[in-house]
Each structure stands twice: as structure tokens, then as C-alpha cells.
Amino acid sequence: MSLSEKINQDVQSSPLGAGGQTVTVKCPATVANLVCGFDILGMALDEPYDIMKLKLIDEPKVIITNKDAYNLPTEAEKNVAGVVLLEIMEKTGHKFGFEVEIEKHIKPGSGLGSSAASAAGAAVAANHLLGNIFSTDDLVQFAMFGEKLASSVKHADNITPCITGGVTLIRSIHPLDIVQLNSPSLFVTVVHPQIEVKTSDARQILRKEVLLKNAIKQWGNIAGLVAGFEKGDTDLIGRSLEDVIIEPVRSILIPGFDEIKHKSKEAGALGGGISGSGPSIFMLCTDETFAKNVERIMQDVFHRLGIEYKTYVTSIAQQGVSVL
Amino acid sequence: MSLSEKINQDVQSSPLGAGGQTVTVKCPATVANLVCGFDILGMALDEPYDIMKLKLIDEPKVIITNKDAYNLPTEAEKNVAGVVLLEIMEKTGHKFGFEVEIEKHIKPGSGLGSSAASAAGAAVAANHLLGNIFSTDDLVQFAMFGEKLASSVKHADNITPCITGGVTLIRSIHPLDIVQLNSPSLFVTVVHPQIEVKTSDARQILRKEVLLKNAIKQWGNIAGLVAGFEKGDTDLIGRSLEDVIIEPVRSILIPGFDEIKHKSKEAGALGGGISGSGPSIFMLCTDETFAKNVERIMQDVFHRLGIEYKTYVTSIAQQGVSVL
Numbered sequence: 001m002s003l004s005e006k007i008n009q010d011v012q013s014s015p016l017g018a019g020g021q022t023v024t025v026k027c028p029a030t031v032a033n034l035v036c037g038f039d040i041l042g043m044a045l046d047e048p049y050d051i052m053k054l055k056l057i058d059e060p061k062v063i064i065t066n067k068d069a070y071n072l073p074t075e076a077e078k079n080v081a082g083v084v085l086l087e088i089m090e091k092t093g094h095k096f097g098f099e100v101e102i103e104k105h106i107k108p109g110s111g112l113g114s115s116a117a118s119a120a121g122a123a124v125a126a127n128h129l130l131g132n133i134f135s136t137d138d139l140v141q142f143a144m145f146g147e148k149l150a151s152s153v154k155h156a157d158n159i160t161p162c163i164t165g166g167v168t169l170i171r172s173i174h175p176l177d178i179v180q181l182n183s184p185s186l187f188v189t190v191v192h193p194q195i196e197v198k199t200s201d202a203r204q205i206l207r208k209e210v211l212l213k214n215a216i217k218q219w220g221n222i223a224g225l226v227a228g229f230e231k232g233d234t235d236l237i238g239r240s241l242e243d244v245i246i247e248p249v250r251s252i253l254i255p256g257f258d259e260i261k262h263k264s265k266e267a268g269a270l271g272g273g274i275s276g277s278g279p280s281i282f283m284l285c286t287d288e289t290f291a292k293n294v295e296r297i298m299q300d301v302f303h304r305l306g307i308e309y310k311t312y313v314t315s316i317a318q319q320g321v322s323v324l
Numbered sequence: 325m326s327l328s329e330k331i332n333q334d335v336q337s338s339p340l341g342a343g344g345q346t347v348t349v350k351c352p353a354t355v356a357n358l359v360c361g362f363d364i365l366g367m368a369l370d371e372p373y374d375i376m377k378l379k380l381i382d383e384p385k386v387i388i389t390n391k392d393a394y395n396l397p398t399e400a401e402k403n404v405a406g407v408v409l410l411e412i413m414e415k416t417g418h419k420f421g422f423e424v425e426i427e428k429h430i431k432p433g434s435g436l437g438s439s440a441a442s443a444a445g446a447a448v449a450a451n452h453l454l455g456n457i458f459s460t461d462d463l464v465q466f467a468m469f470g471e472k473l474a475s476s477v478k479h480a481d482n483i484t485p486c487i488t489g490g491v492t493l494i495r496s497i498h499p500l501d502i503v504q505l506n507s508p509s510l511f512v513t514v515v516h517p518q519i520e521v522k523t524s525d526a527r528q529i530l531r532k533e534v535l536l537k538n539a540i541k542q543w544g545n546i547a548g549l550v551a552g553f554e555k556g557d558t559d560l561i562g563r564s565l566e567d568v569i570i571e572p573v574r575s576i577l578i579p580g581f582d583e584i585k586h587k588s589k590e591a592g593a594l595g596g597g598i599s600g601s602g603p604s605i606f607m608l609c610t611d612e613t614f615a616k617n618v619e620r621i622m623q624d625v626f627h628r629l630g631i632e633y634k635t636y637v638t639s640i641a642q643q644g645v646s647v648l
Contacts, residue, residue, distance in 0.1 A: 040544045171548035172541070177563060179551050209533040215569070217496070218539070219546045220364045224495035226547045227503050230554035239501060245539070 022055040023128045024324040027121030028165070028317045029106045030113035031188070031282050032157040035241045035273040036221040042113075042157040043167040044317035045188055048105045050117045051324075052081065054125040055099040060089055067103035080115045080146035081122035087145045088126050098126065107310075110192045111276040116158030117321075119146025124163060124321040137176055139163055151200060158276065165320035167229055181229045183316050184237075187291035189269070191260070191298035192280040194308035197253050202277035205249055214244045234270055234286050241271030241284070254279050256301040263301075267293045288313070346379040347452045348648045351445030352489070352641045353430045354437035355512070355606050356481040359565045359597040360545040366437075366481040367491040368641035369512055372429045374441045375648075376405065378449040379423040384413055391427035404439045404470035405446035411469045412450050422450065431634075434516045435600040440482030443470025448487060448645040461500055463487055475524060482600065489644035491553055505553045507640050508561075511615035513593070515584070515622035516604040518632040521577050526601035529573055538568045558594055558610050565595030565608070578603050580625040587625075588618045612637070 027050040034041040057063075062076035062085045076082030085098045100122070106114040123139040134142070143159040156178070160168040166183035170176075210218075224240030227233070251257040251274060264283045265271060268290035272283035281298070285291040295311045302309040351374040358365040381387075386400035386409045400406030409422045424446065430438040447463040458466070467483040480502070484492040490507035494500075534542075548564030551557070575581040575598060588607045589595060592614035596607035605622070609615040615637045626633040 037543070037547065039540050040547055169544070169547050169551060171544045171560075171564060177548070179548060179560060181551060206536060208536055210536050210539050212530060212532055212534050212569075215534050215539045215542070216363045219361070219543045220493070220495045222543045223361065223364055223493050223546050223550045224501070224503060226550040227493060227505060227554060230551060236495075236503060240495060245536075 020056065021129050022053060023125050024051065024053045025121050025125045025128075025321050026050075026324055027052055027117035027321050028162055030116055030158040030161045031190075032113065032155075032276040033246070033274070034167070034225065035247065035271065036218055036225060036243045037157075037169075038243070038246045039155060039157055040170050040222075041167070041225070042161040042170075043183065044161040044165045044320055045112070045190070045312070045314050046317045047312050047314040048112070050106055050114075050121060051103040052118070052121040052125055053101040054122070054129060056129045057097045057099055059097045060094040061097040062086060062089070063097070063099045065099075065101045067101050068105070070104055070108055072102070072104070072108065078149070080118040080150050083149050084119050084122040084142050084146045085126055087142050088123070091142075092130070098129075107192065109196055109198070111197065111274065111278045111280040112190065112192065113158035113162060113276065115146060115150035116143070116162045119143040119150075120159045120162035121321050122146070125323075128323055136163060137178070140176060140178065151203075153203070161320065163320045165318050166316065169226065181226060182232060183229060183318065184232045184234060186234070186270070186316055187285040187288055188312075188314050188316060189264075189272075189283045189285065189291045189294040189298065190275065190280055190312040190314065191295075191302065192310045193254065193256070193302050194310070195255070195279050197278040202250055202253065205253075206246065207249070210245050217242075217244050237284065238270030241273065243273060247273050250274055250278060254281065255305050255307065257281060260298055260301050263297045264294045267297060269294050344380065345453050346377060347449050348375065348377045349445050349449045349452075349645050350374075350648055351376055351441035351645050352486055354440055354482040354485045355514075356437065356479075356600040357570070357598070358491070358549065359571065359595065360542055360549060360567045361481075361493075362567070362570045363479060363481055364494050364546075365491070365549070366485040366494075367507065368485040368489045368644055369436070369514070369636070369638050370641045371636050371638040372436070374430055374438075374445060375427040376442070376445040376449060377425040378446070378453060380453045381421045381423055383421045384418040385421040386410060386413070387421070387423045389423075389425045391425050392429070394428055394432055396426070396428070396432065402473070404442040404474050407473050408443050408446040408466050408470045409450055411466050412447070415466075416454070422453075431516065433520055433522070435521065435598065435602045435604040436514065436516065437482035437486060437600065439470060439474035440467070440486045443467040443474075444483045444486035445645050446470070449647075452647055460487060461502070464500060464502065475527075477527070485644065487644045489641050491640065493550065505550060506556060507553060507642065508556045508558060510558070510561075510594070510640050511609045511612055512636075512638050512640060513588075513596075513607045513609065513615045513618040513622065514599065514604055514636040514638065515619075515626065516634045517578065517580070517626050518634070519579070519603050521602040526574055526577065529577075530570065531573070534569050541566075541568045561608065562594035565597065567597060571597050574598055574602060578605065579631065580629050581605060584622055584625050587621045591617045591621060593618050
């Protein structure tokens with residue numbers, strides 16, 4: 001049976017689909033790449049998060065209302081949550097539609113997985129209304145349509161941790177192979193300098209080829225990072241948070257990056273780097289006091305540079321999108 | 325205190341060093357790279373293994389006798405075990421020497437860590453005679469002098485598992501950072517076709533640059549492989565045993581490679597590939613029956629190709645160089 005046949009059968013036999021049910025979900029911010037794991041690693045954060053309300057309606061259409069000041073498109077085809085819901089409607093035979101209210105707290109363009117929160121939130125909320133007929137893999141596949149709209153690339157390193165929580169590995173996109181890693185309880189300090197770095201620009205400045213010797217260093221660090229997470233070895237995590245390929249190029253776009261990284265590690269951070277394609281920077285700490293000291297370092301640097309910023313002292317979220 | 329000061333102090337206070345003590349060690353074969361972990365991963369095998377006998381002598385020189393038919397050099401400066409022992413003597417102030425008997429069963433040039441077995445065996449045996457004054461990191465550092473002689477590159481992906489047993493990650497060589505991974509009990513089928521592939525040639529045919537998109541696939545697989553070992557998830561290990569960078573180039577040097585790989589997986593192997601720089605090929609299986617079926621496949625292919633070969637059905641060695 002194909003996926004769409006299976007879905008149709010499940011939807012037919014589901015007691016739901018009559019319209020009227022509502023659900024409210026909390027959709028966490030995420031940090032993709034985790035320094036050396038470009039395109040394959042990501043983790044969910046306890047803060048910030050979006051709130052999304054979905055209502056199942058009888059008419060096969062998607063009606064979107066924004067409850068924030070970001071002025072994101074409300075036409076379903078141009079909205080990240082919208083395209084995910086349209087895809088779900090397509091796969092289930094246009095039997096129903098959705099009313100959506102989005103209250104975004106993860107600023108678009110922050111590098112904290114704002115589009116992934118909308119895409120993953122829409123997929124999980126719709127699935128809840130439909131009686132949980134989809135697997136995690138299905139939800140990731142649906143949510144990737146949102147990422148494609150946002151950045152023209154179907155990537156899953158924000159979506160997956162947003163849906164599942166914790167730290168996740170996307171071993172492969174084709175075929176989809178996601179692996180939940182053990183995630184030690186660590187504090188995460190994040191600064192979002194209010195400058196614009198477009199994901200597409202951040203991708204374009206990367207070289208298409210890398211030196212084999214650098215690739216070897218990188219996969220040593222990735223292997224170390226994964227082993228560190230699985231073993232709960234925070235020193236190994238710290239030693240492995242090194243990126244010789246992407247960070248040296250992308251960090252040029254973020255004023256103050258080197259200073260923040262250097263001073264944060266001096267202040268006790270295990271390490272950290274660019275969150276996703278930036279401009280946000282994140283640092284991991286074992287201790288809340290260190291995490292708050294790191295926040296002060298970040299504030300000082302951007303204050304001195306005259307750049308507006310927002311900081312968070314938070315932790316790795318053990319749960320992904322959750323129903324409230 | 326510097327390493328050499330520490331060593332001198334330890335040797336002074338050691339009850340040994342008077343000459344006459346002997347030790348016999350068993351030095352396991354190793355598989356470096358493990359398909360996608362080029363230069364960073366390796367594992368020890370229960371078979372084949374070398375036997376090495378060391379005697380501490382008062383005179384500061386190294387006397388080598390070969391107990392096999394490989395005609396390896398017996399001058400200390402040209403012998404892999406010899407240069408390791410000279411380095412240990414150098415670091416400990418030329419206070420003693422060694423008589424060495426080497427009975428090699430791991431054929432040089434097989435891709436099964438023959439030089440690493442000699443280098444690691446010499447380091448561990450000497451350390452035993454000196455009252456175990458060196459750390460594992462010290463032993464790896466000493467043994468790398470042997471690898472440098474054998475292949476002009478200081479690499480540790482055979483030496484480390486040879487010393488520690490199991491599956492090891494070398495996150496970094498400078499500074500040395502070795503990580504012991506969990507190693508599930510798996511069967512390993514190995515075939516050594518009697519053709520010559522020099523490590524230095526196998527290195528030279530590699531391109532100096534790799535496509536970023538291939539590097540990303542590779543680090544997804546490495547991350548998956550490490551997670552698979554740590555979780556004991558053999559399916560994940562199997563899915564991750566894929567190499568899009570090194571194997572497509574190096575496998576050209578090994579007749580029958582693609583056929584063996586394809587048929588072995590059909591016969592139930594998790595996966596496998598080139599052992600080190602070849603020409604040996606290894607396959608991992610969860611079950612001894614599968615492992616023996618894989619052996620027959622290997623035998624059939626090389627028999628048909630008219631190439632002499634040797635096969636082993638063995639397992640991951642949980643112990644490295646051991647004192648008999």
C-alpha cells in the first residue's frame with residue numbers, strides 16, 4: 001500500500017474529520033548544524049517558542065491569521081505553515097481544511113528555526129486533529145515543504161529536533177533516516193543580533209569543494225560530538241565543537257563572533273558557534289552561572305558594537321512540539 | 325614536568341630496568357577507516373595476530389630476529405618495531421635495550437594493520453617490561469613512529485584499536501584525542517586477495533578536494549556509524565557503512581570488490597568495505613552463519629578471478645595487545 005493509500009484508509013476509519021476540533025501547540029526554537037554537523041545535526045531549545053492554534057474545518061481550505069507583528073504572508077501558498085497543511089490536505093484527499101492562528105516569538109531570519117517551528121507545528125497539530133495517523137518520518141516529510149518554501153532547500157535539521165525534541169541526527173534525507181541522540185541536560189545561551197543574514201546568502205558564500213584534510217578534521221569532530229552526546233561526556237562535546245569548513249566563512253557575516261566565542265570559552269562555556277545559518281550565536285554550558293556569564297559577554301560585545309540584540313539563557317528541550 | 329622528565333623519574337624509581345626480564349605479547353590485526361571513517365575510525369580483530377617476544381637487556385641497543393618468512397628488515401632503524409623501541413630508549417635516556425623476536429601472521433601489505441601490530445606490540449611489551457610507566461596516549465605516540473616508517477604518515481587508526489581493542493575513534497591527531505567507542509559483538513569476515521596495494525599509492529590516487537555535498541553525506545554516515553556503535557543498533561551500523569568519497573576511488577584497485585560487497589549484503593551482511601587502504605575487504609555480520617556465507621562468496625569470487633586469497637571468519641576483539 002502506498003503512503004497516500006494508507007493515509008486515505010486511516011482517514012476514512014478515523015472518527016475525526018467532521019470539523020470543529022481545535023488544538024493549541026507550542027513550537028520550540030531550534031539550533032541547526034551544532035557547529036561541525038552542517039546539515040545533519042540539530043537540537044531543540046526550551047525558549048523561545050511559537051504558539052499555534054489549529055481548527056479543523058469542513059471546507060477544504062487554509063485560513064491563516066497572524067497574532068504577531070511580523071507581517072508574514074497569510075495566503076496559504078506563501079505561508080510556511082500553510083504549504084504544510086495544503087500538502088497534508090492533498091495527501092488526504094481534500095476532505096477538510098484548517099483555520100490557523102500563529103503567534104510567533106521566534107523572529108524570522110534569526111537562525112533559530114523560525115520557519116521550522118511553523119512547519120513542524122502545523123504538521124504536528126494537524127496530525128493531532130486527524131487522530132495521530134502519521135509517523136514522525138511522515139511529519140518530517142510534510143514539514144520539509146515549509147522549509148523548501150522558506151529557503152528553497154528541503155532540509156530537516158531544524159524540523160526534526162523541533163518535532164522530536166532533544167538532539168537529532170539526520171543521517172540522510174533521501175531516503176529519510178533520522179536518529180534520536182542522547183541529549184545531556186545542558187544550558188544554552190543564545191544571542192540574536194538584529195542584523196539580517198539570509199539563509200540563501202549564507203549558503204551561497206560556501207565553497208562547493210572542500211579540502212580532504214579539512215573534511216577529515218570535520219568528520220573527526222562530528223564523530224566526537226555524537227560520541228560525546230551518546231556518552232554524556234561534556235568535555236568531549238566541548239572538544240568536538242570545532243568547525244573548520246563552514247564557520248570560518250560564515251562567521252565573517254556576524255560582527256563580534258570571534259570575540260564572543262573566545263571570551264565565552266574563557267568564561268567556562270563548553271563551546272558553541274553559529275546557530276543554523278546565523279546571525280544568532282549559541283554557547284553550551286554545564287552550569288547556569290556560566291551560562292549567565294556568557295550572556296553578559298554577548299550583551300557587552302553587541303552593546304559596544306552598537307547592534308541591537310536579544311539574548312536567551314535556556315536549555316536543551318527534551319520535548320519537541322507539544323500540545324497545550 | 326615534561327613527558328621526558330616524568331619518564332626519567334618513573335624509570336629511576338622502577339624496580340625494573342636491570343635486564344633479563346622477558347614478555348610475550350599477542351598483537352591483533354586491525355581494520356582502519358571502517359568504510360566512512362577515513363583516518364579516524366578503526367577496530368581490532370580476534371584473528372589474525374602476530375606474536376612478539378621482548379627481552380630487556382642492559383646494553384642500549386635493539387636486536388631483532390624474525391620468526392617468519394616475510395624477510396622484514398632486522399636493522400632497528402628500518403624495522404617498524406625497532407624504531408618504536410629506539411624512540412622509547414631515546415625518551416628514557418638510553419639506559420637499556422631490547423632483544424625482539426617477531427612471529428608475524430598478519431601479512432605486510434594486507435591492509436590489516438600489519439605494521440601497526442608490530443609498532444603497538446613493541447610499545448605495549450616495552451611498557452610492560454618497564455613497569456607500565458606510560459599512558460595509552462604515550463603508547464600511541466610511540467607507536468606512531470612505526471607507522472611513519474611504514475607509510476610516511478603518522479596515523480593512529482590502526483595503532484589505537486590495536487592497543488586498546490574494540491572500536492576506536494581518533495578525533496584528532498594534533499593534539500591526540502582518542503575515544504573508545506562501544507563495540508557490539510559482531511562477526512567480521514575478511515578476505516585478503518594476494519595482490520599488492522601500497523598504502524602510499526592508495527593515498528596518492530585520492531583527490532585533494534572533495535565536493536561539499538559529498539562531505540555532508542560522509543559526515544552523516546560517520547555520525548550514524550558512531551551512534552550505531554554507541555547504541556548497539558546494528559541496523560543503523562549497516563545503513564551507515566557507506567563511503568561516497570574514498571571507496572569509489574580505491575575500490576578500482578581491488579578486482580571483484582563491487583561483486584563481493586553486493587552479494588555479501590544480499591547474503592545478510594550489515595555492510596563493509598575496504599580494510600584500511602586495501603586490498604583486504606571486510607564485512608560485518610550479526611550472525612556466524614551469515615559470516616560463513618559471506619566467506620564462501622569471497623572465496624568464489626577470487627577463485628573465479630584466478631587470484632590467490634586468504635579468508636578469516638573472526639570477530640571484533642574486545643582486547644588489544646595482550647601479555648601472554
